[in-house]
Amino acid sequence: MLFNRIKGFLKLICIKIFCLLIFFFPALAHGSHWVNPRIAVRDPMLARLQQGRMELTALEQKEIGRYGFTGLELMTYVDMNTRPGRSWDKFERVIIVTSGGQIKIFEWLWKEIYPYKDPASILTYDGIKPGDVMKKIKGIYMSPPKKKYRGILFYIYLTSMHKHLRNKEGWSWVHGLGRYRRAPTTPKEDNWLGSVLRYDDFLLRKPWEEEYKILGKNFYNGHECLVVEGKNILDPEYYLSKRVTWVEKKHFLDLHEEQFDGKGRRSLIINKLWVQIEPWKYWVISQWNCMDPLTGRRIVRHGYDWKFDREFKEGDFLPATMGKENFWRQPETHLPPVKNVADLPLEPAARLKFWKKLHEIDKNEK
């Protein structure tokens, strides 16, 4: 009898401790939290073999032996980190520096929802299939004054290598005219906001659109990275000859990227600052620092005040809802003002030592 009472008491204590744990572990208390993509995907072959591929190439087998990953696998994990599968919102400031040194500043409040259950669903087609909307994005401009209250809405579609499908639909709300209108979506290579960044750099590109080769290991800001070279396999006239990405191999974050145009010239350098957002522990890119070394044009994007697990409804992503011109929340933090180029972070630089070393290795192998 006494034993049963003690047993019941202990059971109650255990339940209470568990409840307290939930309370004190905010990631659990907030319903969702970041899961390493390698764990989320469960079977790494899902990331290694995509779009109906049945077997690994000889190069990929060699890379698994040497690095533990294939290039496609790494880039898929990076892509999964950019799509948490949970609704979120953030404030963003974008500073564009023209070749003449003039700056243009855009600020907006931005939110996204994902109509599928988790990031791995994109690989397994669980509840979503090519042609379906894979995310909806809505934003409202805070500045410049000319664009204040202007709304933007995008539906991003899940595409497939085997069928030519639309990748994006877009609408805009013009505050002055007081109307929303569907806009023809621009191609992947179009310059975003007239800057050096293109839609394929952050919005439209899917990992399987490129074939990869892991060039080697390199330390970037103290993080061990695998350097992945990607070449587009869909479009023979693609605007880049290659894109080389430094992927931090523990959490799968692309920290640095160098792009090379059709003539093989280095055309864009990107440094990305990834941070983990408490209490959800999701990784986000808090700063994009990009420069075209050929023209000196730059763009710096600052994402701040992120919130996850937002209860946004699908109905709030209808084009007509942009007419509400509603800032659904105010920023809790503020970024320091930017008046001129001197207020920006240092220009991103190419990883010349890595390239030199790689060149020497290639030379020796030959």
Add this chain to the structure above:
Amino acid sequence: MKNKFYISLVTLFLFIAGIDDSMADFEFSSFDPAGELCNKLQDKAPKLEISGFINNKTDLDLHGKKSDTEKGHINRDWNFQMIEWDVQLESRYRFSDYLELINVNRFLYDSLYDWDKNAHFSHSVKYRLEHYDSFKQIMSEFYFNYINGGWFLKLGKQQVVWGKMDGKCIDIINPQDSRESVNGGQDDYEWRKIPTWMTNATYFWSDYYIQFIWIPDFEPSLSPPRGSVWWYPAVSPTSSYKSYKKDKPAKTFENQEFAIRFNMVKNGWDSSLIYFYTWDDYPTMFNRDYWFNPVTGENEQYREPKYTRLHQFGFNVDKGNWFLGRNWVWRMEFLYTLNDYVRTEDPSSHDGAVKRNHLKSISSIETNWLHGRLTTLLQYSWKYNFGYDSDFRSLGSKLKRYDPAWLFSMSRKWFSNRLQVTTTFYYRPGEGSWKFKDTLSWAFSDYFSAQVRYTGFTGPSDDIYGMYDKWDNLGFEFKYNF
């Protein structure tokens, strides 16, 4: 001499300012004096947001002084068609994330009437067009925004835009100030629309919304006044009749306007059905009695301008398709208007106007080229008059049974989107008349921009474009947004 003195003074000032060391640190891209003032105010009242603009639009006439039309002689003694200064001040007070009060004040001054010493306009023209002087004109918008669940309510004086075309089809809710007649373009709609007091309630659910509008306060559209720059040259410059005073409908419940819109977005198809029980925004002139004028010794006709009731039914749809490796957006709008009065010269018509129905439609297709840098838009519109008669008249000219029009527009951006060039052609195949609009705009910064614009017209003198054949103009626009 006086002008030369001023030019020298300005040059001297610029020279002194230029050699000042502090100017070396001047950062034009962040120069926003009014914005900084607004920010200081907003710091003191964090729930208040203030924005606005100052704009100057100057249209220089490219033709001579005189114009003889089939309907008479127009003394075109102006050098400029417009030297308009517009100021807008918009303030929003945010009571909560769901309730806001919005106030837009607008100030207009057309300095043409004071600065163009060659131009002579009547007092009535000057009174109508020179500046906004009434509270009704200045307080352009004043409304509450309330968002709760699926409901979105806008209560107060406001603008509602239903159409999505470059032109008006189902965009029928608010009247318009047409002081520039056909010289205005898409960019002018915002400024030229006349906001009205209304209750505007929308309920969103799933992929649908339904909108109810109740307008207790009827406001008519405004035509260019007789004798002004943009008065219709196809209409006789002198009246051939006397007009009674124009009365607005009495403010009773049965005279109010009601509108409803149902919209849905399914599989990328965005479509709406609309109905508007309204008044015609322009009055119809009804023939009344003849009176003997003892001074002229002639019988003069009196006409009564009256606003008439209309039923308007509409439909619109738009969709984006991938075709030939690019995204094409096509849009269609239809508007069927019931009980619209048309002027007629049929002698059997007692009051010179008959009631007819008409159907209007605009279709467009838009896409981009050159890696997204060039945007093109092709639009076809038409209007079909049911129960047509060759005696029907509009602006003194013969009305068409079927009246088609084309629009083709191209726009391209350069230099980080700072330079934009747009060219638009309007063509009316029934008449062989054209309107051209070429615009070159440059953004100096996020706050300051400028535009140079050419607008030209050609065609037969009784057509809406052709009648302005000698009204081609070169426009300059400077804008400061804050």
